[in-house]
Amino acid sequence: MTELEEKGKAAKAASKKLASLPTEVKNRAILGIADALGARQNEILAANSQDYNESEASGMSAAMLDRLMLNPSRLEGIANDVRTVAALADPVGEVIEKRTLPNGLHLSKKRVPLGVIGAIYESRPNVTVDISVLCLKSGNAVILRGGKEALRSNLALAKVVQEAAYKAGVPQGSVQIIESTDRALVDYMLKMKGTIDLIIPRGGTGLIKSVAENAAMPVVTGGIGVCHTYVDKNADLNKAVAIAYNAKVQRPTVCNALDTLLVHTEIAPRYLPLIAQEWAKASVEMHCDKRALTILKPITSLKLVPAKADDWGKEFLALIAAIKVVDSLDEALEHIEHYGSGHSEAIVTEDKSAAARFLNEVDAACVYANASTRFTDGSQFGLGAEIGISTQKFHARGPMALRELTSYKWLIVGDGHVRP
Known part of the structure; x- marks a missing residue:
């Protein structure tokens, strides 16, 4: 079994436990992550500085460098968005609608997690935190694959997220990050249908198009803004x-x-x-x-x-x-x-x-x-952090926050009912 398969197996197992994790445990983990971002600021910024300097020397565009850069102010903003997510209502278990049929059957439509989210993204290290926190609050496990230009930053942030979350009682394996920059792993990740329930790409047109065309599982695309x-x-x-x-x-x-x-x-x-x-x-x-x-x-x-x-x-x-x-x-x-x-x-x-x-x-x-x-931003809309801006019409549209990371199921309760 490859390392990626092991991460997928661990994430799938964790997602089953996450689906019923009490809200107070999730919130404790999320607030712990926010605090850890401040406490370990120097460690995070040192890693980001290495990524930034290396990317600048390689000729990266000003736009991409801006997306890559972290500083104390931006890190504080990320932490504040994380705290906002903790304060939001937990979507898991919400009863969207309910009714009693003429035959006496009781129907309810209940919000449930999607399962395992795969996130493939470029440049922006804040995405590592945003996606992880939103997935945790919505009861989903996540497998992260960031761009090579932000590898040190992403690894530092993922470590902070994992340690704070697991300390608070979140199941091990809930947050996974692919440490290798081998492009072949992305191709393999896109074929992990049955393990990954949804792929969300964030980046340029090339990345989004490639993921949309090659993924075996559903994809939510967006982020290209004209x-x-x-x-x-x-x-x-x-x-x-x-x-x-x-x-x-x-x-x-x-x-x-x-x-x-x-x-x-x-x-x-x-x-x-x-x-x-x-x-x-x-x-x-x-x-x-x-x-x-x-x-x-x-x-x-x-x-x-x-x-x-x-x-x-x-x-x-x-x-x-x-x-x-x-x-x-x-x-x-x-x-x-x-x-x-x-x-x-x-x-x-x-x-x-x-x-x-x-x-x-x-x-x-x-x-x-x-x-x-x-x-157009999850935090500006009062949704907390966001996974991205979806420009498609199915499943999610606009800022993707907690509710957009859930599905629903019908619960039907009878008393010996059989269909005539």
């Missing part, structure tokens, strides 16, 4: 500037950051100079269509580039934004339908009917009116 903000002709200029600035600049390397700004032609001459000059202060490069370029060219301080066809539908993950002037809400909706990834889309408008139409017609996991797309 996010639009549409500034309607009836938008409040101050709100529109603040929202687009936040969506692009606050953290440009993440999936819920703005990629394309769509602006109604009637408001474009007044709005575009305002947002462009604010973006310029943050060194945002603007890829403009012809009409946007005509409006902005007189402002010499801007970093303007004529937009190319492949700028539409691109996830920049950098201080770059595409800008397009549109003639109507209809055109904005058509553009988003064609180029959007189903992640997060926003409209800025004071017209309630336009906002309602946008909210109803845009087909995305998260659709906003007068708010930044940067809110």
Whole structure:
């Protein structure tokens, strides 16, 4: 039996015990993990520093380096998200609905864990903690496989999680991490149907596509965010500037950051100079269509580039934004339908009917009116940490938190009932 098979067997055995583990034990473990992240900060940051320096020397992009980096503030944020999960209601055992049939049978629909979750992810070491904690709270075992660029960080974090969880009474084997960077192990992991109940990939397009095409078990995909903000002709200029600035600049390397700004032609001459000059202060490069370029060219301080066809539908993950002037809400909706990834889309408008139409017609996991797309996040939604943002429609959509890591079963209680 290979090491991976042994980990799978241990995780499967642990999942049976986890399914009925008392909530107080799970919460004690989760709070212990949060405390341990602070107590062992130096150990974790030292491992992360090695990963970061090695990746920087190898020429890793700024966006990937940002995702890889841990610092005291980020580690504290991770710990706070962990504590939030402990405070959330335990989904396991929740009765979703119940009824009594005319024949006297009592039916109830009860929430249950999925079993064993396989997580394959790149760069972000925080995922090691987020996924582990969410799986523990939802009664699932987890097998982690992070990217080689974050190996030391992931191993350090997994060790902290395992030791704190097992000390609190969580079954041994509940949290497993694959220590080898051998790519063949990922291929093998994707074939472990019967051991792993669900695979969740987090990373770039290549990883997600590969997992979706090769996994023998169900996969929840997402995380690729081509996010639009549409500034309607009836938008409040101050709100529109603040929202687009936040969506692009606050953290440009993440999936819920703005990629394309769509602006109604009637408001474009007044709005575009305002947002462009604010973006310029943050060194945002603007890829403009012809009409946007005509409006902005007189402002010499801007970093303007004529937009190319492949700028539409691109996830920049950098201080770059595409800008397009549109003639109507209809055109904005058509553009988003064609180029959007189903992640997060926003409209800025004071017209309630336009906002309602946008909210109803845009087909995305998260659709906003007068708010930044940067809110698409489990912690911002009050869900605690998240496993990722699902852009598919089956099983889970949007931030994947506790309930999205459960299924349900029907319980039927009779009194000698037989079907006529």
